[in-house]
Amino acid sequence: MKAEIITIGDEILIGQIVDTNSAWIAKEFNLAGIEIYQITSVHDDHYHILEAMSNAEKNADLVIITGGLGPTKDDITKKVICEYFNTKLIFHQPTLDAIIERFKLRNVDMNQLNKDQALLPETCTILPNKVGTAPGMWFEKNDTIFVSIPGVPFEMQYLISEQILPRLRETGLTKAIYHRTVLTQGVPESMLAEKLEDWENRLPDNVKLAYLPNPMAVRLRLSALGNDTQVLKSLVEKEIEKLKLIIPKYIFGYDDDNLASVIGRYLVERNESLAITESCTGGYISHLITSVPGCSEYYKGSVTAYSNEVKQNILGVKKESLNNFGAVSKEVAEEMVVAVKNLFDTDYAVATTGIAGPDGGTEEKPVGTVWIAIAGKDKVYSYKYTFVGDKRERNIIRSSQTSLQLLRRLILQEL
Numbered sequence: 001m002k003a004e005i006i007t008i009g010d011e012i013l014i015g016q017i018v019d020t021n022s023a024w025i026a027k028e029f030n031l032a033g034i035e036i037y038q039i040t041s042v043h044d045d046h047y048h049i050l051e052a053m054s055n056a057e058k059n060a061d062l063v064i065i066t067g068g069l070g071p072t073k074d075d076i077t078k079k080v081i082c083e084y085f086n087t088k089l090i091f092h093q094p095t096l097d098a099i100i101e102r103f104k105l106r107n108v109d110m111n112q113l114n115k116d117q118a119l120l121p122e123t124c125t126i127l128p129n130k131v132g133t134a135p136g137m138w139f140e141k142n143d144t145i146f147v148s149i150p151g152v153p154f155e156m157q158y159l160i161s162e163q164i165l166p167r168l169r170e171t172g173l174t175k176a177i178y179h180r181t182v183l184t185q186g187v188p189e190s191m192l193a194e195k196l197e198d199w200e201n202r203l204p205d206n207v208k209l210a211y212l213p214n215p216m217a218v219r220l221r222l223s224a225l226g227n228d229t230q231v232l233k234s235l236v237e238k239e240i241e242k243l244k245l246i247i248p249k250y251i252f253g254y255d256d257d258n259l260a261s262v263i264g265r266y267l268v269e270r271n272e273s274l275a276i277t278e279s280c281t282g283g284y285i286s287h288l289i290t291s292v293p294g295c296s297e298y299y300k301g302s303v304t305a306y307s308n309e310v311k312q313n314i315l316g317v318k319k320e321s322l323n324n325f326g327a328v329s330k331e332v333a334e335e336m337v338v339a340v341k342n343l344f345d346t347d348y349a350v351a352t353t354g355i356a357g358p359d360g361g362t363e364e365k366p367v368g369t370v371w372i373a374i375a376g377k378d379k380v381y382s383y384k385y386t387f388v389g390d391k392r393e394r395n396i397i398r399s400s401q402t403s404l405q406l407l408r409r410l411i412l413q414e415l
Contacts, residue, residue: 001173002037004060008067033175067151069134071113089119127163178232182220184250185405189213215397259404260288267298275344276302280354300344315339337373349375358390
């Protein structure tokens with residue numbers, strides 16, 4: 001089943017509000033095996049709405065229309081829908097009774113505009129709205145289902161969940177779908193695609209792969225469409241087992257995992273502890289670690305050693321190391337990580353020192369140069385990275401994620 005979402009309202013098109021409704025509907029429909037073909041936003045304009053509905057009917061099996069069902073003059077959706085389906089508005093007594101009862105419970109007086117919300121197209125199927133005053137309206141035309149619902153988010157969500165999806169499942173047009181997202185870190189999207197080319201080409205026809213990159217990770221989402229969720233799950237999990245053999249060192253988790261939470265689980269299981277010292281990342285790694293509930297079981301603390309004075313006076317980094325090699329160096333990173341590990345008496349420690357940008361780089365050490373040191377129980381590892389680009393926030397995020405990935409691999413004895 002292919003669906004289109006039409007959102008009505010000038011407030012979306014002028015940027016006054018963000019269209020979160022479409023994102024929510026798309027997610028819920030996707031889980032129900034309904035493909036979102038297109039999302040269209042239109043003005044509160046009679047002809048613009050008619051045009052959008054006509055275009056949607058040509059391509060979609062299902063059209064969801066949100067917005068424009070309120071009691072004020074700019075809410076014109078019902079009138080336009082009546083024209084499109086060649087019908088008229090009539091009072092729907094059950095809806096009027098529900099509106100009257102709702103206002104009684106709120107101890108608020110009704111006016112004529114409120115009563116007019118019970119004026120509904122004569123030929124539609126009414127979808128009762130128990131959390132608002134405007135019901136949903138279901139039409140069918142030329143093998144296309146049209147459903148108009150309020151744009152108020154909690155009312156829209158109620159009608160989708162309690163009225164529309166159950167009805168769509170009864171039609172037998174929806175399919176089963178299964179999603180699984182594999183989380184990777186430490187390999188660019190283009191290189192990852194190259195490594196996975198043969199595997200991707202051999203995926204079953206009903207399994208699709210999407211690359212979803214961001215500075216935190218490259219997510220690989222596998223989606224399978226069919227008739228039986230358990231069969232689809234088995235199919236996808238078999239492909240993930242193959243994937244794990246191809247890129248074992250890059251996969252750190254699945255679905256809603258993040259590196260900090262994965263590391264936290266490992267440390268709790270092992271009854272081990274962690275400390276961090278940061279220069280260029282400015283406390284961002286510590287922020288990620290402490291965003292995980294229960295991190296106090298394994299996280300002892302950190303030192304944000306941004307200046308050379310703090311590196312020397314708090315961590316005891318040698319003045320000679322700073323003078324001879326500079327703050328952004330292997331030597332300084334390693335002295336920092338050893339010092340913070342000893343200071344907090346932990347099993348593991350992480351240190352970062354680098355040039356986040358946008359300024360401060362040199363030919364020898366351009367913006368994006370970062371040294372990361374990881375200390376385990378009996379060894380120190382240090383790595384130099386040059387992240388491309390002068391976007392400060394992006395460099396901080398990538399440095400932090402890379403640090404956590406190195407720590408994860410150290411804990412698993414993969415370094």
